[in-house]
Amino acid sequence: MQTIYTDLLVVGAGLAGERAAVEAADAGFSAICLSLVPARRSHSSAAQGGMQASLGNSVMGEGDGPDVHFEDTVKGSDWGCDQEVARMFADTAPIEMRRLAHWGVPWNRVVPGKSIYYKGGKQFEKVEKEDKEGLIMARSFGGTAKWRTCYTSDGTGHAVMCTMDNRCAQAGVEVHDKTEAISLIQDGDTCYGVVARCLRTGELRTYLAKATMIAAGGFGRIYPNTTNAVICDGGAHTMCVASGVVPMGNMEAVQFHPTGIVPTDILVTEGCRGDGGTLLDVDEKRFMHEYEPEKAELASRDVVARWMTHHMREGHGVKSPYGEHLWLDIRHLGAEHITGKLREVYEICTSFLGINPIHQLIPVRPTHHYSMGGVRTNKDGAAYGLKGLFAAGEAACWDMHGFNRLGGNSLAETVVAGGIIGKKIAEFLQGCETVFKTDLVSDEVKKQQSRIDALVNCTSGSENVYKVRAAMQDALAKGANIFRTQEGLEECVATLQDTLIRSRNVGLRSNGKGVNPELAAALKLEGQVKMALMVGYGALQRTESRGSHNREDFPARNDRDWLVRTLAYWKSESDTLPTLEYEPATEVVELPPGDRGYGKSEIISADSKKGK
Numbered sequence: 001m002q003t004i005y006t007d008l009l010v011v012g013a014g015l016a017g018e019r020a021a022v023e024a025a026d027a028g029f030s031a032i033c034l035s036l037v038p039a040r041r042s043h044s045s046a047a048q049g050g051m052q053a054s055l056g057n058s059v060m061g062e063g064d065g066p067d068v069h070f071e072d073t074v075k076g077s078d079w080g081c082d083q084e085v086a087r088m089f090a091d092t093a094p095i096e097m098r099r100l101a102h103w104g105v106p107w108n109r110v111v112p113g114k115s116i117y118y119k120g121g122k123q124f125e126k127v128e129k130e131d132k133e134g135l136i137m138a139r140s141f142g143g144t145a146k147w148r149t150c151y152t153s154d155g156t157g158h159a160v161m162c163t164m165d166n167r168c169a170q171a172g173v174e175v176h177d178k179t180e181a182i183s184l185i186q187d188g189d190t191c192y193g194v195v196a197r198c199l200r201t202g203e204l205r206t207y208l209a210k211a212t213m214i215a216a217g218g219f220g221r222i223y224p225n226t227t228n229a230v231i232c233d234g235g236a237h238t239m240c241v242a243s244g245v246v247p248m249g250n251m252e253a254v255q256f257h258p259t260g261i262v263p264t265d266i267l268v269t270e271g272c273r274g275d276g277g278t279l280l281d282v283d284e285k286r287f288m289h290e291y292e293p294e295k296a297e298l299a300s301r302d303v304v305a306r307w308m309t310h311h312m313r314e315g316h317g318v319k320s321p322y323g324e325h326l327w328l329d330i331r332h333l334g335a336e337h338i339t340g341k342l343r344e345v346y347e348i349c350t351s352f353l354g355i356n357p358i359h360q361l362i363p364v365r366p367t368h369h370y371s372m373g374g375v376r377t378n379k380d381g382a383a384y385g386l387k388g389l390f391a392a393g394e395a396a397c398w399d400m401h402g403f404n405r406l407g408g409n410s411l412a413e414t415v416v417a418g419g420i421i422g423k424k425i426a427e428f429l430q431g432c433e434t435v436f437k438t439d440l441v442s443d444e445v446k447k448q449q450s451r452i453d454a455l456v457n458c459t460s461g462s463e464n465v466y467k468v469r470a471a472m473q474d475a476l477a478k479g480a481n482i483f484r485t486q487e488g489l490e491e492c493v494a495t496l497q498d499t500l501i502r503s504r505n506v507g508l509r510s511n512g513k514g515v516n517p518e519l520a521a522a523l524k525l526e527g528q529v530k531m532a533l534m535v536g537y538g539a540l541q542r543t544e545s546r547g548s549h550n551r552e553d554f555p556a557r558n559d560r561d562w563l564v565r566t567l568a569y570w571k572s573e574s575d576t577l578p579t580l581e582y583e584p585a586t587e588v589v590e591l592p593p594g595d596r597g598y599g600k601s602e603i604i605s606a607d608s609k610k611g612k
């Protein structure tokens with residue numbers, strides 16, 4: 001069996017992972033990124049709309065700056081975020097955007113002179129300034145006070161991912177693709193790397209590293225309907241859960257995006273609404289301005305997704321063989337805009353729906369999109385619980401998003417966090433001597449080999465992996481969705497507890513150990529069900545509504561009792577529920593809790609007396 005040594009091992013070759021690897025490599029350390037797919041196919045590539053940084057170059061961004069971005073981010077998080085992290089992020093994002101330009105990202109640029117733009121379906125005129133010609137342009141996104149989202153048409157993720165991957169090659173970072181990390185090598189105190197499986201041959205390999213980083217993206221595939229690709233399955237998170245000592249932060253904070261297309265749930269970017277697209281109901285009437293007079297379609301995602309669902313519940317949805325939906329209307333933006341700045345949306349609509357968005361309405365409804373929760377880290381990106389383990393990007397709970405992430409803040413987080421945490425890792429590696437314990441490594445490899453053999457030989461049972469996975473997804477969709485109740489969550493948790501037992505009795509129909517999706521799915525199934533329980537049980541315990549976590553039976557945001565972050569552990573294999581602990585949401589309060597200015601909600605103030 002092959003053993004590969006490196007200073008930094010990054011599980012993930014998306015934007016966060018590659019950005020951190022560049023930082024370590026530039027400081028003179030060896031760095032390897034693992035990926036399920038070629039790096040440029042990482043899910044960062046799918047990001048369309050853009051990334052937020054308060055450059056303020058556009059006339060519509062005048063007056064913007066890190067303070068305004070910070071404020072929008074904290075309000076967006078419904079005061080659930082770590083404000084020190086949000087501050088670091090807002091201050092650093094403009095620097096990272098300019099760095100990306102220097103590395104080669106072809107940003108859309110300011111073109112001086114008159115141009116028209118749309119808001120709420122109405123046309124307006126703006127005049128971009130001569131002295132800003134050629135600077136990085138921005139578009140409008142939800143929950144922001146200014147136009148702040150830097151973009152390259154609607155292929156931002158693709159453009160930035162290709163640039164970053166080139167930069168990795170230049171810095172000497174190795175990418176080992178078609179390689180899946182399946183377990184951490186750790187002794188309860190320190191992490192020494194991972195056992196990985198080659199997805200071509202099925203062979204196991206060990207990667208031994210002084211520092212290991214989880215940058216494996218989101219885990220949307222634990223839900224049945226999601227904008228996330230099949231590679232966003234949380235496999236790498238399950239390794240941390242299995243350690244018993246690394247907690248997941250705020251797993252109940254799950255984002256639903258307003259505009260997944262029906263029926264495939266592929267995303268059409270928030271840039272559609274940012275550029276002036278509107279949401280219409282069955283009568284082809286706008287409705288968002290009735291619920292949110294000021295922000296309308298551009299309130300934060302949690303708010304828009306809730307009102308859309310409410311509007312459909314009130315009988316205004318469009319009935320279809322695939323369930324109810326609403327319409328997204330971008331027709332008024334015109335052919336040039338749609339085939340230029342929204343060309344991926346144009347292609348998605350023509351290729352996957354067979355409709356032409358220049359002339360036709362796009363069927364949309366809220367669908368799972370993003371996980372604010374993930375591997376809990378401190379401000380330096382060090383994971384709680386294990387020395388030498390770090391996390392960044394969507395996989396992590398760093399935690400700048402709290403209970404709702406603003407559109408455009410995730411892609412920006414990948415490069416900001418990747419840069420900051422990559423630097424911290426380089427400092428950690430300076431003078432770091434690690435002794436790799438042979439027994440620990442060989443025991444972990446044997447353990448993983450026996451898991452694989454047991455699955456292939458059906459030693460523990462013959463439950464069908466896909467049926468068990470579907471049961472998990474179904475339970476989350478029913479109980480831990482946009483609107484949540486005690487009854488629904490109790491049922492969800494009970495079903496997931498049964499599903500956990502079933503996940504331990506899975507046996508494969510196939511027997512191939514190499515390219516075998518059934519085996520890959522089976523290896524992470526039990527861990528996924530544990531993560532689903534962290535979502536459901538965390539949501540059941542949190543008796544308030546904050547950001548995307550909406551309890552119909554507890555509609556108020558309760559700053560008195562719940563201004564805290566959930567830490568979920570799976571402490572013992574015999575447990576049937578995660579152990580939940582709580583820590584303050586933020587140590588430093590730069591912006592005291594208040595009203596978000598959108599998404600009407602009752603607030604129980606932090607200084608109100610208990611029992612009132």
Ligand SMILES: Cc1cc2nc3c(=O)[nH]c(=O)nc-3n(C[C@H](O)[C@H](O)[C@H](O)COP(=O)(O)OP(=O)(O)OC[C@H]3O[C@@H](n4cnc5c(N)ncnc54)[C@H](O)[C@@H]3O)c2cc1C
Nearest residue numbers: 012013014015016036044049050181217393394408410411
């Ligand atoms: C359709 C869509 C559009 C979006 N648009 C925007 C947008 O416009 N603006 C914005 O801010 N955000 C957007 N987002 C969110 C944003 O794109 C992601 O949150 C972000 O790109 C995640 O980057 P990452 O580096 O953390 O992970 P990813 O880019 O997802 O990379 C994860 C990496 O981990 C690897 N990996 C996973 N598991 C393993 C394993 N077990 N072993 C080895 N490797 C593994 C994968 O192969 C991949 O290389 C969008 C998301 C979606 C789904």
